[in-house]
Amino acid sequence: MTTIPAPNTPVVRPSRRTSRGNWELYGWVFMRASGVVLLVLIFGHLFVNLVAGDGISAIDFGFVAGKWASPFWQIWDLLMLWLAMIHGTNGVRTIINDYAERDGTRFALKLALYTAFTVVVVLGTLVIFTFDPCPANSPASLLPSFCTA
Amino acid sequence: MTATLDKPDAQTAPAEIPSFQVTLRIRRYTPETHGEEPYWQDFTVTAHGTDRLLDALHTIKWELDGSVTFRRSCAHGVCGSDAMRINGRNRLACKALLKDLDPSKPITVEPIKGLPVIKDLVVDMEPFFASYREIMPFLITTGHQPSRERLQSPEERARFDDTTKCILCAACTSSCPVFWTDGQYFGPAAIVNAHRFIFDSRDEGGAQRLEILNDKEGVWRCRTTFNCTEACPRGIEVTKAIQEVKRAMITRAF
Numbered sequence: 001m002t003t004i005p006a007p008n009t010p011v012v013r014p015s016r017r018t019s020r021g022n023w024e025l026y027g028w029v030f031m032r033a034s035g036v037v038l039l040v041l042i043f044g045h046l047f048v049n050l051v052a053g054d055g056i057s058a059i060d061f062g063f064v065a066g067k068w069a070s071p072f073w074q075i076w077d078l079l080m081l082w083l084a085m086i087h088g089t090n091g092v093r094t095i096i097n098d099y100a101e102r103d104g105t106r107f108a109l110k111l112a113l114y115t116a117f118t119v120v121v122v123l124g125t126l127v128i129f130t131f132d133p134c135p136a137n138s139p140a141s142l143l144p145s146f147c148t149a
Numbered sequence: 150m151t152a153t154l155d156k157p158d159a160q161t162a163p164a165e166i167p168s169f170q171v172t173l174r175i176r177r178y179t180p181e182t183h184g185e186e187p188y189w190q191d192f193t194v195t196a197h198g199t200d201r202l203l204d205a206l207h208t209i210k211w212e213l214d215g216s217v218t219f220r221r222s223c224a225h226g227v228c229g230s231d232a233m234r235i236n237g238r239n240r241l242a243c244k245a246l247l248k249d250l251d252p253s254k255p256i257t258v259e260p261i262k263g264l265p266v267i268k269d270l271v272v273d274m275e276p277f278f279a280s281y282r283e284i285m286p287f288l289i290t291t292g293h294q295p296s297r298e299r300l301q302s303p304e305e306r307a308r309f310d311d312t313t314k315c316i317l318c319a320a321c322t323s324s325c326p327v328f329w330t331d332g333q334y335f336g337p338a339a340i341v342n343a344h345r346f347i348f349d350s351r352d353e354g355g356a357q358r359l360e361i362l363n364d365k366e367g368v369w370r371c372r373t374t375f376n377c378t379e380a381c382p383r384g385i386e387v388t389k390a391i392q393e394v395k396r397a398m399i400t401r402a403f
Contacts, residue, residue, distance in 0.1 A: 022402055024369035029399060098372070101330050 027090055034083045042081040061144050074128055081124045089117045091129035171252040172194045173205055178266045179216060187266070191255060192217075202235060202256070203242040219270035226382060229318030233270050234259040238365045239320040239380040243400035261323035263332065280335045284343040284361055289354025305350040312345040312390050321377035321387050323401040333366045337377035337387045340368055344390040347397060354390050359398050366397050 049063075050056045067073040075098035092113055100106040170193055174391055178187040194208045204223055210217045222228040224243045231242040236250055236257055250256050264272040290299075315338060322328050322336030328360045362368050368391055377387035 022363065024365055024367070025398055025402055028369050028395070043192070074400060098327055098370075099330055 014117075028111070031090060032086060034087045038083050038087060040079070041076065041083070045080060061133070062146055065131070065144070068128065068131045078125065078128050081128070082121065085117055085121050085124075091111060166195050168195050168249075170194070171205060171247050171254055172255040173209065173256045174255040175201075175209075175269070176257070177217070178260075179218075179268060182216075189257075193365055195320070196252070197250050198246075199245050201243055202240075202245045202247055202250065203231060204256070205247060206242060207299075211386075214388060217380060218268045222312040227316060229316035229382075232261055232318040232323070232382070234261055235322075239324045241382040243319070244382050249342075261319055263323045263329045264319070271372040271392050272319075272323075274319060276332055277322055277336065277338065278317075280322075280339040281317065281342060284335070284339050284346075284358055285354060286346065288341045288346065288349070288352055289357070290351070291353055298353040301340060301350055308350070309345050311385050312341045314381060314385050315341050315345070317342075320380040321380055321385075324376040324380035326374060326376065327370050327372060331366070331370065334370045335364070335367055337371075337391060340371075340391050340394055341385060341387055344394055347394060355397075357400075359394070359401060362394060363398055368382065368398070371395075 098110045100109055170189050172193045174189050174191050177190050192213055196206050222229040226244045228286055231338045233242055260266050260270045260272050266272050322338045328334050328336050343358045345350045347358050371391045373388055375388050381387055
């Protein structure tokens, strides 16, 4: 007669659910962490642009060009762009998951969302790194006054 | 001295017990006689200040219309059979006093939301219990005990005391807006019952249960709207329990 090796061993059932891993957990933590960082970045951005120095009257093409000449503001704006876009996209993704019941609707909405995300992030990143207020070989009439051609 | 019954005073008859009329607007679904469309039906009954909504439902079923269908078992707030949506809020019919529900207006009574309605106020609880079974609501241990008692200090017992009070009435899960649109979500009740074992010092299946609830349809779908805490007839702090499970997962992952 055979004996059962360990009758009290708990049975581990294979689950019918598919999504495992810590993806949702990291998403949840990212939302909190990026939220805190964004608070600093956004209010810092608002203060520097609207309050510090000459305040809001200082903002013009030259002001933005001056900021992006410094790697510090390049990194600042890049971080702000990426964190805000990922944070917002993930938030809208959860809202779509919560409220769009039909598979087709959910797919279409997410497609539109990810397309918008990609366009904004790629375009924004491109502008931050390739921005040149005085491109060479441009007619002087199109250039801002501070460009010494 | 022998106790004697006071001589009844013939002059003063017992005062009339004050009663009032109350209208119940019941969401009915009776495909065998009224087709597939649910409809509202009003019933007016006489009630007393001590009557619960369940008493009014009994009066309707026993005296007005025997086809009105609802679940109830113990009728004292323990079995969890008669959760329903009363004036838009999930309550146990046996714990809701009519006088507290503003009887001057019709009281709406609907089946709990998010689960398939079978008839009138009776819903199919199977999806709810399937999620409950999935979190393995039983003690998991290793080794070949019991060879001795599994001792636990009062503090260890108090850690999960709140979540032991669940009666599986589904009032919380069917009040959750995430569950309404996504029937795959485990729901507050399943998480509460997982919490009851995850934080039990005698249980050794915590990691497995956390793994199950770390799913796309697990605790991360909770939006902390507190509908569940508000709906729970046992006063369990459901949202807090869900957040504690989240925290356990985060401390495990980092």
